Amino acid sequence: MARERAESSRAHRRTSKKEPKTRVVHPNVLYERVKGEENPNRHYADNKIKTTKYTLLSFLPKNLFEQFHRFANVYFVFIALLNFVPALSAFQPELSLAPVVFILSVTAIKDLWEDYRRHRSDKEINHMDCLVYCRTERGYVEKYWKEVRVGDFIRLRCNEILPADVLLLSSSDPDRLCHIETATLDGETNLKQRQVVRSFIDLDTEFDPLKYNSIIECEKPNNDLNRFRGYIIHRNGRRDGLYKENLLLRGCTIRNTEEAVGIVIYAGHETKAMLNNNGPRYKRSKLERQMNVDVFWCVVILLVMCLFSAIGHGLWIFQYGDKRPIFDVLSPEGTDLSPVVSAIYLFLTTVIVFQVLIPISLFVSIEIVKICQVYIIHQDVELYDEETDSHLQCRALNITEDLGQMQYIFSDKTGTLTENKMVFRRCTVAGVEYSHDANARRLAMYQELDSEEEECTSHGGTLPRRDSAASHHSSRMVLRSQSTKSHRRTGSRAEAKRASILSKHTAFSSPMEKDITPDPQLLDKVNECSSQLEYMRYHQQPLSQLPSELSDVLDFFVALTICNTVVVSSPNQPRQKVRMRFELKSPVKTIEDFIKRFTPSRLTSGSNSSSSSSLATSRSAPRTSCSLLPSPSAEGTLVRLQEERAPTAPESIFGPMLLTPQGPAGPPEEGELRYEAESPDEAALVYAARAYKCALVGRLPDQVTVELPHLGKLSFELLHTLGFDSTRKRMSVVVRHPLTDQLTVYTKGADSVIMDLIGPPAADDTKGKRQRKILYKTQNYLNQYAADGLRTLCIAKKVLSKEDYAVWLKSHLAAETAIQGREELLFESALRLETNLHLLGATGIEDRLQDGVPETIASLRKAGLQIWVLTGDKQETAINIAYACKLLDPEEEIITLNADSQEACAVLLEESLHYIQSKFLCSASEPSDRTFHSDFSAFHTPGTFSPTSTFLIHRLGLVIDGKTLAYALEKSLEDRFLAVARSCRSVLCCRSTPLQKSMVVKLVRNKLKVMTLAIGDGANDVSMIQVADVGVGISGQEGMQAVMASDFALPRFQYLQKLLLVHGHWCYSRLANMILYFFYKNAMVVALIFWYQFYCGFSGSAMIDQWFLIFFNLMFSAFPQLITGTLDKDVSAETLQDLPQLYMNGQNSEEYKPYMFWMNMIDAFYQSLICFFIPYFAYADSDVDLFTWGTPVTSLALLTILLHLGIETKTWTWLNWASIAFSIGLFFMVALCYHSSCPTCFSPSNPYWTMQRLLGDPVFYLICVITPIAALLPRQVASQGVYFYRACQGSLFPSPVQEGRQLDHLPPEVRRSLLSQSKGNAGGLFGIRPAHYAFPGVFQNHGAGGHVSCRRRGGTKHPPHKAAEKGGDCVPRTEQQDPRRCGPAPSEADTLPYSNPHSLAPSGPEDHLHTDPLLDPPGVSLVNRVLPCAPFNPQECVPLTESPPASSPLRPKGGENSPRSQVTEGQDFKERGDQVHPKDTSKEDFFQTTLL
């Protein structure tokens, strides 16, 4: 949303360029003496923020206005106002207002409280202090934030939070930098560098605001955090550009900088931070949408009832004709109303009387229940993560039940599935692999430590507490923690805790990431290399004599160390930059000035890195370089180069360049240095290098200091940093090597890119051979790394001759200074530099999976959820991770879609579709597909058939890259893309942009009409999170942006399992049942009054006292259902997690189907009939008066309703008992008080002493006993009947949920053994039958995709399937080998608790089908059996697999850059064809192997 707004505002700016669309900021100091009106900044917003919605005055009207946006409220107010029409006056007008007022005021109080909280926090923020320059004081004075104006100078100290968007004018940092932490803004934990505005860089003295007289012109406030453009106009007319590097944003924290001074550009609500802050969204859940339909039906029923009554009344009056009976009251004027007029009046009256049918309190009750549900989810200890000390946050309060209805999950990869903790795992240097076994062992140790500790805690700490609550819970917990040891883990709890504390200071620095165990072999080499170097230095030998392997090793580590943007800090003084400054002044002023003169404006950075080659400043001049020019600046170098083309003096090889390990300024202990990296893999590499004693000890904009063994500290002059970008997929630094004084380019990047840039090896000599060999070996290792799921990076270097460099530098400078298309020029410039590289080596970094990700994915799959992974990562990495987390199965075939054009993409999709159809359906025609479908669903229990999966989901994986995805998402192709994607079990979109992610989600959501959940952790997932029905943010390392956009924030991916399977299921079933109950309850009460109309001449009279009628919902029957709606558990949490397929209950909306509404309505009408007519006959022919008869009816209705709730309640806690008792007690207490309080009040009912009298009447008790039982008997009998029917059929349970419930009743040991047994064996094993179980077939699996039941059903009802079974051979082997696929619902048979074919199998001819495992191998899935090829001909299938079309959608995935052509595609297909051939199983893994 923010993006859209930004874009639209940008577009707006573009379209109206002519009018001044900029902001001009003058310094306030100049205008302080002038009147306020003269201040040119007066039009800009001040820094006072106000996020409150209301003021004291506007609260009532504004709040009411907002509340009336809800249609129901308008309706209720309308009804209440109708009461004031005297002709109708059904109820006491004041009374009828009560519920509406109550509900409106509850909401209003809630809003008021929220607003007050906002006000409080606003006030707090507005009253924070900051230093603002004051002219009169000639210094900085403390002011409140709210007093800051645009144009003020403010002084910022270290660790201060910025009060507004400030242009940085001065910094105490010698490099005129200022570090800020933007965690609160974008959540990124690394520091960002900001640069003083160029014109003020050279200021030697302290910045004096009084001398400042420039004007700033910049863009209007916008919410783009990464964009700021403008220029500063000095008095002398000079203009300097302003960029985002100059702007400090509100809400950020100043770090590493003693003091900074800046001028406020945007304040208050115009700051970028505030503009980015959009409030929470309002989402409406699916259940609520369904509910609204039924609310509409309620309105229809209401109108029908009113109409009926009106007509009845008209007829009733009409029958008396002119002889009006004595009880027919004339109008107050004494006139006679005609039947028609009376009927019309009566219609309106009954609208009022029957208003209860539209459940006024439903909306309020739902809100309350949801808040309670949210509270309970919040409180779940199992969703609490100790490492980050965070628990689940529900940010959207009104969609909890959607969690139980998800069908598609879209997941980000990095940080969501993986921890985003990059750990250096292994590397290869110069073609030699260093496997780092010790390192692997170390990583393994973290896992063991962790699981041990976990056991300890579960045995020691948690157990007793759990014991006290419920013994079987605890034993289960232990079991689980033992059996499912999280197989990848960050480390033990204690370690993790420590890490989390540490990482509060520095990101990516957990011990696991830091403490790398070096490979001894490589360490030896490093040592050897450096000792040789030392020797050579000592003996003044040129460095080129170093053996090339050793020099490669050295260069490799040097590259790891310096080719990055890592900033070093020391922990002793947090966030204090380690300074390595050597006061060796040289007289350079003049040249510098000269340079500055001919390059007036110049950007500091490369393409996107802020810590790029720095500016030439006089302060940075002191340098250790031997050269005359100490400045590292590009211009400086250029000039220098031009000046001294002459060969460098030989003595410069060593000599003064070398730093002696020294320094009072040096860090006290290098081991304690902290590396602040922008990305985790950078940190991982630097830590890795440090393990080899090649430690980064300092980084300045213009120089990097590295400490090497034996050699001490070396300072590399940093000439350029060509930052990483996603198109180049690499970064480079240009340094002057202190040992060789060569200009060296170190490049680090994706293997696919770097390998192509490696220069061709020199001719045929040994060196060339060796290089080729290295290349070949490295490529092999790279493949191996990728297969192991490691992230690979290649390291390369290039030595530049001075001439080449000069040529390049010229063009580069031109690019940097270019006004038009600067970015493109810089990009091209970088491309020119990064060629002909010399490969040094490659690294494998492990992107560790989060805890329990494979298990979570597996169980979510079983729950019928489709999981798509959308990642920005490259294809190889994504596939590796997908395999690692079991998203892709090695047995699965993978369809890879890589297309370069729209047409190619269309062809690919078409082919894939054909392939899928031919392969799995043996027939590509649509109709057969449909027949197949109906067949399939016919003998499937309705509960297990997902309405959304009209396609079968095959054992296929789809991998698509971003480019192809862009084509596939075009209007013309999206349907085909969806058709392909939905028939695959897993979909993996690589290289997708944030926008594509959201487009995919939107496409699936809108086209397939499914419920979607998007989960991600980074800013790039925000759009996807916002588009999905439910957005989940991982509150992990990448910060808060995803969390801010999300509806739910989880500390870890694995918690998704419990959130969905348990809480989602509960929330959904609770709420669905509560809503149905609500409809039932109201209909029941209203129907009572409706029946009465037949006995009161349809006069709109009610025997229920109006007070009772109005407060029935609000008071008497409200609490129990709230308790049940909050606490009821249809199935226990353990069972829900053990049997994920129970989740399908919610996916298929089985708790709330349209027919259920009508069933409940019918039930309500029946029950009300009973509640009406039992008292009717019991009091027939008596002197009972209206309310002495009506009050028992009310009581009966209440008792029946509560008993009904009791039947619906699955688990009874003391709260349920208490609430029901309370409700009944409350009713009688209120009735007794009400009936004894005032003898003359409460007209017209005036029920004085009624209840007291009733309590003395035996008939009252007699009807109280019989009525609820009579009313609920059919329901009870029906459910018993269904139960019996199912039980007697000897097979199936009414629903999986009921099965789960039954499972809950078993003693824990039995349960456990049954579940573990069923897990160990796939499908049809013989479960232990519990001894006490009464009914046969109780434990039979319910057919939710289990093949036993499928088979059985197929066997009994579909004899043709035998043919299909015979023909099963034609189905590819991959399919056959899957024992678990059984239909559209991707559930897996191994999750079925147990099944007992013997006990079920009715003796009959088909008996052998499901009892003989030989005849019925578990490997044959239902797919085979029910294929619509009844007259099956095995030959039919063969041609389909043997005659490939010209091009195939399936291609083995080579490197990303491998050229693709139709020819290769054809070849691919042939190979695939072979592979697919049923008889040829040896090639079956072809896809996997080629793909990797």
Add this chain to the structure above:
Amino acid sequence: MKTQETTSRPDNTAFTQQRLPAWQPVLSAGIVIPGFLFIGLAFIGIGIGLFITSQSIQVLERDYTGTGSSSACSNCVSSNISCFCQLNFSLSALFPGPVFFYYGLSNYYQNVRKYGVSRDDEQLWGDVSKSPCSTCGPYQYSQNMTIAPCGAIANSMFNDSFTLYQLVNMTKKTVPLDGKGIAWWTDYSIKFRNPTEVYGSLAAAFNGTVKPVNWAKPVYDLDPSNPANNGFLNQDFLVWMRTAALPDFWKLYRRINAGDYVSGLPAGNYTLEIQYNYPVADFGRKSVIFTNVAWMGARNSFLGIAYLVMGFLCVVMSMVMLIVYAKFNTPGEDS
């Protein structure tokens, strides 16, 4: 920097972790079948008791609407002035006492919304000086004076009166009818009040009011003989003002509990002399009822039958379930 204390770990309580000890009702045959059986038997027991009790209650109902030539009081149907008629009946055996004497109206909708609200409780509480509330309309004012009691209910008050004679040796022996306490005690003592008497005169207290349109005499003349039964506190008036729930209703007229008739009405011939004032013939019927009551009130066999039916249903259900269970619960299942 230990954050042990400030951890945001949720409380591990049974409530927040949803681990409250809970009872889960199980629908198993072992519970359901005996449960149904037990409920069924209990209901049958109650039902038999109720039915017997109900059968022991005697009811004597005589219609006297007068429509139809043969019925009593046919002479009075069309007359506009008050008319007397007689209703004769004979009892072959003792009608055990205490006997309650009701009048019954059928198809008479006292529960019509506008009718039911047409009263003024404040006025009936003795405040006749105030103007009656609007719900009384159109019976609020008459001749610019407040109607007391106002409203349609009061206006339509049943005004037939009955005298019961036993024919003993061809002479009429008056059966004493007790009109005390036939209304609710709370109505008589709390809800209704007469305005404060002025100089000992109730009539003066009602000064400034007029009688309801349909009434023959003002409210303070309802029972001049008995000041405790006069004005708003007249028992017949109180009974009438308690509007019936259903269109067919009885209202208690008198009790027979004095003199020779304490033990009931002895066998013999009786004559009920009716002052026929109240016109219902156009829309309904009226009757007189003599009945005695048991602990459960007047005769009503419905409850007994209902209990019996429900009881039988439950027993049958449990039997069916038992049969099904026995039939399908193959041997070995319960082992």
